Amino acid sequence: MKRFLDLADLQREEVQELLDLARRLEAHPEPQALAGKILGMVFFNPSLRTLASFQAGMAKLGGTSFVITPGQGTWQLETRLGAVMNGAAAEHVREGIPVLASYCDALGIRAFADGKDLRYDLAETAFNAMAAVVDKPLVNLESAVNHPCQALADWKTMDDLGVPRNAKFVLSWVWHPRALPLAVPAATTHMAAMRGMEVVVLRPEGFALPPQIMEKARAAAALSGGSVRETSDRREALEGAQVLYAKEWGSTTYYGDAAADGELRARLTDWCVRNDWFAHAALDCRLMHCLPVRRNTAVADEVLDGPRSVVQREAYNRLTVQMAVLYKLLKGI
Amino acid sequence: MKRFLDLADLQREEVQELLDLARRLEAHPEPQALAGKILGMVFFNPSLRTLASFQAGMAKLGGTSFVITPGQGTWQLETRLGAVMNGAAAEHVREGIPVLASYCDALGIRAFADGKDLRYDLAETAFNAMAAVVDKPLVNLESAVNHPCQALADWKTMDDLGVPRNAKFVLSWVWHPRALPLAVPAATTHMAAMRGMEVVVLRPEGFALPPQIMEKARAAAALSGGSVRETSDRREALEGAQVLYAKEWGSTTYYGDAAADGELRARLTDWCVRNDWFAHAALDCRLMHCLPVRRNTAVADEVLDGPRSVVQREAYNRLTVQMAVLYKLLKGI
Amino acid sequence: MKRFLDLADLQREEVQELLDLARRLEAHPEPQALAGKILGMVFFNPSLRTLASFQAGMAKLGGTSFVITPGQGTWQLETRLGAVMNGAAAEHVREGIPVLASYCDALGIRAFADGKDLRYDLAETAFNAMAAVVDKPLVNLESAVNHPCQALADWKTMDDLGVPRNAKFVLSWVWHPRALPLAVPAATTHMAAMRGMEVVVLRPEGFALPPQIMEKARAAAALSGGSVRETSDRREALEGAQVLYAKEWGSTTYYGDAAADGELRARLTDWCVRNDWFAHAALDCRLMHCLPVRRNTAVADEVLDGPRSVVQREAYNRLTVQMAVLYKLLKGI
Secondary structure: OOEEOOHHHOOHHHHHHHHHHHHHHHHOOOOOOOOOOEEEEEEOOOOOHHHHHHHHHHHHOOOEEEEEOEOOOEOOEEOOOOOOOOOOOOEEHHHHHHHHHHOOOEEEEEOOOOOOOHHHHHOOHHHHHHHOOOOOOEEEOOEOOEOHHHHHHHHHHHHHOOOOOOOEEEEEEOOOOOOOOOHHHHHHHHHHHHOOOEEEEEOOOOOOOOHHHHHHHHHHHHHHOOEEEEEOOHHHHHOOOOEEEEEOOOOOOOOOOHHHHHHHHHOOOOOOEOHHHHOOOOOOOEEEOOOOOOEOOOEOHHHHOOOOEOHHHHHHHHHHHHHHHHHHHHHOO | OOEEOOHHHOOHHHHHHHHHHHHHHHHOOOOOOOOOOEEEEEEOOOOOHHHHHHHHHHHHOOOEEEEEOEOOOEOOEEOOOOOOOOOOOOEEHHHHHHHHHHOOOEEEEEOOOOOOOHHHHHOOHHHHHHHOOOOOOEEEOOEOOEOHHHHHHHHHHHHHOOOOOOOEEEEEEOOOOOOOOOHHHHHHHHHHHHHOOEEEEEOOOOOOOOHHHHHHHHHHHHHHOOEEEEEOOHHHHHOOOOEEEEEOOOOOOOOOOHHHHHHHHHOOOOOOEOHHHHOOOOOOOEEEOOOOOOEOOOEOHHHHOOOOEOHHHHHHHHHHHHHHHHHHHHHOO | OOEEOOHHHOOHHHHHHHHHHHHHHHHOOOOOOOOOOEEEEEEOOOOOHHHHHHHHHHHHOOOEEEEEOEOOOEOOEEOOOOOOOOOOOOEEHHHHHHHHHHOOOEEEEEOOOOOOOHHHHHOOHHHHHHHOOOOOOEEEOOEOOEOHHHHHHHHHHHHHOOOOOOOEEEEEEOOOOOOOOOHHHHHHHHHHHHOOOEEEEEOOOOOOOOHHHHHHHHHHHHHHOOEEEEEOOHHHHHOOOOEEEEEOOOOOOOOOOHHHHHHHHHOOOOOOEOHHHHOOOOOOOEEEOOOOOOEOOOEOHHHHOOOOEOHHHHHHHHHHHHHHHHHHHHHOO
16 A cells, blocks of 8 residues: 555455454554654644554554644645745745655645635645655545545444444534534545445535535445435434434535634534434434534533443544554555 | 552652662663553643653653644643533543543643632642543643642652751742742642651742642641641741742732732742842752742842752653653553 | 764864765664664754654664754743843743753754844854753754754765765855845855855845855865855856755845845845756756745746756755764764
8 A cells, every 4th residue: 555545545345454454453463563664744734633643553563753733843834836935834845745755654644624615625736736746655644625544443433333334324514613624524424435334414504515525425335335315304314323423514505605604503503412313313323423522512411421422432443543554554565 | 550640649658669760760771661652641731841851751761652732733622521612622621631541551641720710720620620531540740739740859859969858848939920830839848748858838928828738748747757837937947948949839819810919929029049048048958949940030040050959950850750650650560 | 973063063074974974874774773862852943854854863763852842832941141031931041951951862952043133143142052051962953053964964965966076056045035044054155165165155235144154164165175255146156056055044234124134135036046047057057955945936936846956855865964963973973
């Protein structure tokens, strides 16, 4: 494996191999597997799980890592091609990124959506501008519309818990004070579809996932025997659900328009997952969330502190699956 | 040892064991003792010594570490139970802290006093909310009213220098432009009492240590044969002192009231330790300070650059004692 | 070697030894050479290459490192001797720096020019105040008027590319929105002179390098058989040049006067290196730059993306030469 940028770049069998490797390394640690190997990570945006779990994962395999956070101890980096750099950014990614790649054996990059122009973000313009100048193994630590590490961790979490491949999986929009990126909803919908699940995207009007994201997920479902549909009817969506995956994202109707988005979401504060959401779900329906989650606005204490919540296991699995990804990337297998 | 949160959790014999282990590791390094072990650290507040010495200590024992600084490369974390999270904090410690604990073999947390409500701070409300959700070995990297790593380092420093167990130990308030937390004064007073010393807390009116802190120290003194009292009479306090421990803290009479505290301290700028403070002290009386120290406002150059100052040795002993703490926590002994 | 602070502290033979060692470690890695060794780094200013390459270099030699960034997760440090510290800085470098040195086997410090008083900066007042209290091997990670790691990397880059020792080397001022420090122009001019090159400093009026810097370079040239002169005539300077080293710096005529400097540079936006600058240069004339570089204001895309640019190799050689420096410092050879 040369790059880990998108679960859609892999066949289902390859995902299965990664998950098998993750389980093998959990059961039989290999503390010297990556001895002498260095992971470089560039964070254009904040991180907690990714930052900690990749460093821990490298350490558990005997390797090391370094972290660069542009704008914080490092100057800002420009991503636009052809830019006349007379503003705040002191360096272009066309210099900075290959330089960092030359210091390490694999590079990880986090670059959230710009949040202004949907087409720009859907095309992964910023991330791809950087990926194009990296000749080392590369990991997507979350880009404008993707988060493959989270998707793989969530897949393993459902496997760990025995959630059937064809179970009903509901991705539900939940409230947040601001518009958040589409990376996790897009990656989650695709992952669940690729896993063969009956995927329902539950969201209020104005928050439909863009057609490109839905089509990509449907293409994965067609190969796996799953399905993907969307609705704004909460009752119908959650009927018989075995997984409720809560996630916040911004209005796609008013993408990049904070005022219009804000007006829309001001009427949606009841989109906070409470115990009564599960009234017609499967008895053992799980609550998933990629974290960070805002308590009592996105998901209530009663749910996060109750038996349905598997968010800790999801977060822990970031470590286990990323170790498998690093292993394959850095062993060149 | 499962946790290192408060020197008061240990018997004197256990403190002695830690100090013996620290000395043994100084004399006979064990560069592979913690091979494969990972320390995670969360800093809600700035750090220099703690940040550097814990990383160095893990490395010297063959382990590794990662650092998370909420609000700086990581979003802010909410600590209040039941909070409706529609403000700045994107994640609650009830998620974030156990997630980080799941990535490492031991976790360290720094969370200074809130500085508004004395009862809230004395109860270690914020730190305890986090400690409650950690199931890995845990280290207090300084909490609202405690700093056990500093206290242990100071104990060892006095042992190193041959300061008698029953020597006169004066903790003196010194000037600072702002109200600082009670963590070090509280931990220091308790440590010196537990060591068996004749402890005098020297402070101006308005800065008496809270009764809970004095009582805890007196309880330790009762077991060790030491004593604890307080005064605002500098001459009398320093008479025959063998240690002058300088420290800044906020008014306890006006806790959380910056204006009243400021008015009070504006008249106290002569509380800057100068050579003449030692006129009636023991000839070899030492100047201790946990650092950071402001020169020529808290302690004068003439003292810090003179022969009495042992602040460098105190700081160096942060490394030696913390290596012992890490060794015991991570070896599970 | 005890310290690596200035290329001028070394004989040419010692530079040659360092470069030979760098090449040897490139060809024959020694992944355990610095096992158990710890590098501490203090960054008073932002960094990308230095931060990443020193961490990577230590890791490639089996050692570890920690990073302190005053003002960012660590309080600000005061550098002025005798300061009455009632302002923003919470700690003096006279405490902070030796403390950090006591936690590691070698210390690196980055402290840019203050940019107000040329004499203060030329005397390396701030860096020297810190160096004076460090008793461990010390590395200059860029000071007010020096950057020996960059200079050594550039020397190796020219060796790697077969640039003759006596080739014509033009350091040219280029445009930047703000006044930048003299560290790289000073170090580069001296390095090229010490290498034996025909050095021409090309700069507009108001940006002449200070006499002390020119004299130091000329002294090196006298020993190496090189030469150093300056001009503002671009055509004449670049005639037959084999290296064009582009660099931004502030007005020396109006040092510390942002308004006067700004007025001067506002008329100099044509000092952006384009392909036509090379019209009369040697056919294979290289474009060098220490990075970060602003595209299309300091150097045009057409040059940075064209075959003349060797900036990536310069940056990569930061890693190779610094590994040699660390090896010598930490092996004590």
